[in-house]
Amino acid sequence: xxxxxxxxxxxxxxxxxxxxxxxxxxxxxxxxxxxxxxxxxxxxxxxxxxxxxxxxxxxxxxxxxxxxxxxxxxxxxxxxxxxxxxxxxxxxxxxxxxxxxxxxxxxxxxxxxxxxxxxxxxxxxxxxxxxxxxxxxxxxxxxxxxxxxxxxxxxxxxxxxxxxxxxxxxxxxxxxxxxxxxxxxxxxxxxxxxxxxxxxxxxxxxxx
Ligand code: DC
Numbered sequence: 332x333x334x335x336x337x338x339x340x341x342x343x344x345x346x347x348x349x350x351x352x353x354x355x356x357x358x359x360x361x362x363x364x365x366x367x368x369x370x371x372x373x374x375x376x377x378x379x380x381x382x383x384x385x386x387x388x389x390x391x392x393x394x395x396x397x398x399x400x401x402x403x404x405x406x407x408x409x410x411x412x413x414x415x416x417x418x419x420x421x422x423x424x425x426x427x428x429x430x431x432x433x434x435x436x437x438x439x440x441x442x443x444x445x446x447x448x449x450x451x452x453x454x455x456x457x458x459x460x461x462x463x464x465x466x467x468x469x470x471x472x473x474x475x476x477x478x479x480x481x482x483x484x485x486x487x488x489x490x491x492x493x494x495x496x497x498x499x500x501x502x503x504x505x506x507x508x509x510x511x512x513x514x515x516x517x518x519x520x521x522x523x524x525x526x527x528x529x530x531x532x533x534x535x536x537x538x539x
Contacts, residue, residue, distance in 0.1 A: 332355065332357065332436075332437040332454045332455070332536075333432050333433075333437045333438060333439075333440075333450050333452070333453040333454050333455075334348075334351055334352075334355070334357065334437075334438075334439040334440075334453065334454065334455050334456075334457070334532065335440060335441075335445035335446035335449070335450050335453035335455070335456040335457070335508070335511075336348040336351070336439065336440070336441040336442075336445065336456075336457045336459060336528075337441070337442060337443055337444065337445050337446050337447070337456070337457070337458050337459070337505070337507065337508070337511070338441075338443075338457075338458055338459035338460055338505075339443075339460065339461075339466065339490075339493070339494050339497065339505060340408065340466065340470075340490060340493055340494075340497075341461070341466035341467075341469045341470050341490065342459040342460050342461045342466060342516060343459055343461065343469075343516040343519075343521060343524050344441045344457075344459040345361055345363070345441055346521055346524075346525070347441075347457070347459055347514075347516075347524055347525055347528045348361070348439050348440070348441035349361075349439075350525040350528070350529075351439050351525075351528060351529065351532065352438075352439040354529055355439070355532075357436065357437055357438050357439050358431070358434065358438045358439070359438065359439045359440070359441075360428065360431045360432075360438060360439075360440045360441075361441055361442075362424075362428055362440055362441065362442035362443075362445065362449070363408075363411065363441070363442055363443075364397055364402060365397075365424045365427065365428070366411035366412075366414060366415045366420075366424070367402040367403075367407050367408065367410075367411040368392045368396045368397055368399075368402060369386060369389045369390055369392060369411065369414045369415075369420060369424070370389075370407050370408075370409075370410025370411040370412075370413065370414050371392070371396065371399065371401060371402055371407050371410065372389035372390075372391075372392040372396060373385055373386055373388075373389040373410060373414060374407075374410060376388065376389055380410045380413035380414050381413055383417045383418075383419055383420075386413075386414040386417045386419070386420045387417065387419040387420055387423060389414065390419075390420060390423040390424065404479075405470070405474075405479070405481065405486075405489060408489075408493070409489065409492075409493065412493045412496050412497060413496070415443075415497070415500070416496065416500040416501075416502065417502075418502045421444075421502050421503055425448075425449065428440060428442075428445075428449045429449055429450070432445075432449060432450040432453070437454070443497055443503065443504075443505040444503035444504075444505070446458070446507070446508035446510075446511050447503065447506065447508045448503045451508070454536075455512070455531075455532050455535050455536070456507075456508050456510055456511040456512065457511060457512050457514055457528055457531065457532070458507035458508070458511040458512070458513050458514070459514045459516060459524075459528075460513065460514070460515050460516070460517075461515060461516045461517040462517045463487060463490050463491055463494065464487065465516075465517045466490050467483055467486040467487035467490050468483065468486075470486045470490065471483045471486045474486070512531045512535065514527055514528055514531060
């Protein structure tokens, strides 16, 4: 079974995807990490994330980079969003994601274009959303917990900028697949959001 989980940053999609993988006993791929690795590699190369050739060269990042905690930084998230607009970058990362999705037994993948581009034939698709303010609050709380510098206003501005870039790019923009189930987590605790996702998927499987 392939489960596709898409949505904007801080919507809860990553936590939901991980919990779904545990619940259904499937391997999980956070595809955002691949774009984050490219973003970080561009910076380490001294390149420009907005330059297609620099971004493509960074797709050769070593696998060990995927374990680097710096990939979770806000700055790396912005770089990831910038490199992800380049068609060549998306093409370079595509096969790895398709192979992961098609492994025997299936998988859970989360990202922006899983249900639309990487696994359009997924058995179940979820599109997880939350209001920009809720997402900025979540990021801000997380930053306060980890003693990272930054204000709520900066978080909100960054989230809006990333939404704008991810939604309006010409290649594989962030949008729900036509057959995706929408899950708005604005007013849900993460535990309730996970339960709602499991319920949606089990309901979908039983309706087949
Ligand atoms: O999910 P995330 O915040 O780790 O993703 C970081 C950026 O990577 C996001 O702003 C856009 C890009 N991305 C993408 O274009 N396609 C994906 N499947 C996953 C992430």
